[in-house]
Amino acid sequence: MSKSTTIRKQTASAERRLGPKIKRILVELPVLQALVLLVLAAWLLISIPSIFNPRSVTSLLLIASLLALAAMGQTLVVILGGLDLATPGYILFGAFMAANATGKLGLSPMLAILLTILVCGGIGALIGWICHRFAVQPLVVTLGTGAALTGATLFLADGDYSSVPHDSLRSLASLRATTFGLPFPPIILIVLLLGVALWVFLNRTTAGRRLYATGVNFRAAGLTRIRTSIVWVLVFAASGAFAGLAGVFIAAYGSGWSQTIGDPYLFSGLAAVLVGGTIFGSIHGSYTRTLLGALILTLLSTIIVSNGLSEAQSRIVFGVIILAVVSLYGRERHVRNRF
Amino acid sequence: MSRVQQLLQRWPFAFALLLALVLLVLNLLISPSFLSPQRLPATLSTLAPFVLVGFASTPAILSGGIDISVGPLATFINCFFVAILIPAGLGNWQVAAPLVLLLAAAIGAINGVLIAVLRLHPVVATTGMLFLLIGLSLTIAQNPIAAPDNWTEVFAGSVGIIPGALISIGAAALIWFGLRRTAFVSNLLATGESDISAFGSGVNTTAVRILAYSVGGLFAGIAGIALTAIVQSSQSSLATTYALLGLAAAVLGGTSLAGGRGGLLGALFGAICIYLLQQLLTASGVAPSLIQFAYGALLVVGVVLGATLLTPRLKKVRS
Numbered sequence: 256m257s258k259s260t261t262i263r264k265q266t267a268s269a270e271r272r273l274g275p276k277i278k279r280i281l282v283e284l285p286v287l288q289a290l291v292l293l294v295l296a297a298w299l300l301i302s303i304p305s306i307f308n309p310r311s312v313t314s315l316l317l318i319a320s321l322l323a324l325a326a327m328g329q330t331l332v333v334i335l336g337g338l339d340l341a342t343p344g345y346i347l348f349g350a351f352m353a354a355n356a357t358g359k360l361g362l363s364p365m366l367a368i369l370l371t372i373l374v375c376g377g378i379g380a381l382i383g384w385i386c387h388r389f390a391v392q393p394l395v396v397t398l399g400t401g402a403a404l405t406g407a408t409l410f411l412a413d414g415d416y417s418s419v420p421h422d423s424l425r426s427l428a429s430l431r432a433t434t435f436g437l438p439f440p441p442i443i444l445i446v447l448l449l450g451v452a453l454w455v456f457l458n459r460t461t462a463g464r465r466l467y468a469t470g471v472n473f474r475a476a477g478l479t480r481i482r483t484s485i486v487w488v489l490v491f492a493a494s495g496a497f498a499g500l501a502g503v504f505i506a507a508y509g510s511g512w513s514q515t516i517g518d519p520y521l522f523s524g525l526a527a528v529l530v531g532g533t534i535f536g537s538i539h540g541s542y543t544r545t546l547l548g549a550l551i552l553t554l555l556s557t558i559i560v561s562n563g564l565s566e567a568q569s570r571i572v573f574g575v576i577i578l579a580v581v582s583l584y585g586r587e588r589h590v591r592n593r594f
Numbered sequence: 595m596s597r598v599q600q601l602l603q604r605w606p607f608a609f610a611l612l613l614a615l616v617l618l619v620l621n622l623l624i625s626p627s628f629l630s631p632q633r634l635p636a637t638l639s640t641l642a643p644f645v646l647v648g649f650a651s652t653p654a655i656l657s658g659g660i661d662i663s664v665g666p667l668a669t670f671i672n673c674f675f676v677a678i679l680i681p682a683g684l685g686n687w688q689v690a691a692p693l694v695l696l697l698a699a700a701i702g703a704i705n706g707v708l709i710a711v712l713r714l715h716p717v718v719a720t721t722g723m724l725f726l727l728i729g730l731s732l733t734i735a736q737n738p739i740a741a742p743d744n745w746t747e748v749f750a751g752s753v754g755i756i757p758g759a760l761i762s763i764g765a766a767a768l769i770w771f772g773l774r775r776t777a778f779v780s781n782l783l784a785t786g787e788s789d790i791s792a793f794g795s796g797v798n799t800t801a802v803r804i805l806a807y808s809v810g811g812l813f814a815g816i817a818g819i820a821l822t823a824i825v826q827s828s829q830s831s832l833a834t835t836y837a838l839l840g841l842a843a844a845v846l847g848g849t850s851l852a853g854g855r856g857g858l859l860g861a862l863f864g865a866i867c868i869y870l871l872q873q874l875l876t877a878s879g880v881a882p883s884l885i886q887f888a889y890g891a892l893l894v895v896g897v898v899l900g901a902t903l904l905t906p907r908l909k910k911v912r913s
Contacts, residue, residue, distance in 0.1 A: 410881060526721075
């Protein structure tokens with residue numbers, strides 16, 4: 256008895272020394288992502304020193320913040336253990352509202368944003384309710400709703416893709432815009448503020464902890480009297496509202512829209528979430544990670560394109576990076592350890 | 595009511611079959627020549643890629659996972675054949691057919707290893723693969739490249755009186771029914787139902803999973819050939835469309851995303867439903883945007899019906 260106890264103690268103290276501690280820090284905090292980001296930034300600075308001017312840095316941040324905004328709802332859904340494939344539909348609808356409704360129909364920009372949030376949020380809430388009530392996978396329901404929303408938006412647009420968003424919207428997201436006299440567009444500040452708000456919500460409020468609890472173990476959360484139906488409805492509604500909002504700003508940034516404006520943001524947004532280190536139903540997922548992920552992806556594609564490789568090759572790199580990052584710490588338990 | 599429900603629960607694909615029949619009748623009402631012998635080979639060959647991508651998604655879903663990279667795999671095979679093999683002079687069927695099928699199965703097997711051995715979440719692993727494949731297809735052939743005359747045209751026309759599409763679909767079906775004679779399919783269903791119980795009863799769940807994704811890859815390879823047959827050019831832009839179509843076909847056909855329930859027949863009828871719906875709406879002059887709307891709505895309704903009517907046992911305890 257004494258022998259085995261000593262051995263156990265020895266191994267325990269050996270483990271306590273270094274390995275597990277580092278591993279725990281790596282898992283709990285996005286240290287790895289921050290390091291990768293620094294390395295990428297240094298690489299970019301060394302390979303193209305001329306990029307370090309306010310205009311280029313602003314444009315990098317602007318692209319990253321649009322991606323981060325599009326991935327905001329996805330982060331919450333992934334923490335809940337689902338997947339939202341309706342993102343392109345929401346973004347398309349947001350872009351339609353920004354361009355056609357404010358440009359052609361003369362709707363006021365505030366009303367357009369409000370309508371986008373209401374419609375996309377409402378559709379998201381419906382998705383959440385259906386998934387929870389009928390116990391179906393969000394993957395399929397969001398896929399179907401996304402296709403339906405895309406179709407409906409294109410029908411409403413009636414072939415008109417030439418409208419330009421209202422000036423006040425464009426001043427929020429165009430490269431030359433200023434925030435309180437400072438030379439960067441307000442969208443960067445908006446995304447940062449939303450990020451802080453989301454951090455406070457997820458870490459410092461009961462509702463945020465309920466979201467994590469529902470994601471980690473649905474049944475256990477239900478047994479602790481968390482109303483999981485409400486959590487699902489609200490999370491999917493938030494996902495819709497944020498993606499719709501992202502659509503408004505994406506159209507404002509590009510001063511227009513097209514049929515396929517939302518498509519790149521579905522898989523790139525998911526990539527930002529995954530590279531950040533948020534895994535399905537994980538307690539360590541957070542929006543801070545997604546922000547880092549979006550920055551990493553933006554820097555990476557800049558480096559790839561500046562080295563003369565094509566957009567297509569950056570997709571390949573994205574794919575490899577997702578697999579590498581997730582196999583570092585997103586692995587599931589072996590079936591023999593789950594009895 | 596309860597007897598209808600029992601029937602639907604006994605045969606998961608019954609709902610898709612009924613829907614397909616209704617859509618077929620509606621199609622015939624709108625354009626009576628829809629099933630005429632002259633048009634049949636062409637109709638079937640446009641249907642074939644849908645069905646085969648649906649087939650390709652099925653084994654992964656049955657194993658309790660999911661493979662969203664089968665659509666891009668089909669378009670990658672299409673680009674690989676048209677833009678690499680044919681210019682390299684390897685376009686004859688004796689070399690090209692085994693080569694592309696082997697490549698497709700190998701890519702599927704990589705997915706399987708990522709999921710079963712590295713234990714990545716299936717959605718994550720196949721998303722990574724989806725990026726890789728779309729990137730590779732775009733690198734090979736950014737813009738559509740027209741293919742010269744080649745053997746795949748057989749699958750768009752007919753051999754004697756047999757429509758070529760029946761051969762490609764039939765080949766995939768034959769492989770599957772061959773596998774059903776072995777223990778693999780039962781082990782696959784057991785793994786999908788509960789991998790813990792399957793593992794406990796001595797099923798090698800790792801091998802079963804890897805094989806499931808490889809078979810999916812193989813079917814995606816056949817889908818790539820069927821796709822090449824009708825477009826006769828490299829179409830890298832179709833990747834995301836097919837990524838979602840295959841999934842929709844399998845789910846509409848009653849294959850449960852929780853794993854362990856369903857089969858190829860479901861994917862077949864699911865794909866036929868999607869195809870017939872498109873045909874019906876196109877023939878009756880509805881705007882393309884509304885077709886997309888109807889397709890999305892059909893998917894949601896199908897899934898909800900599947901969850902309420904077709905699932906025999908009570909779902910997880912909720913509160």
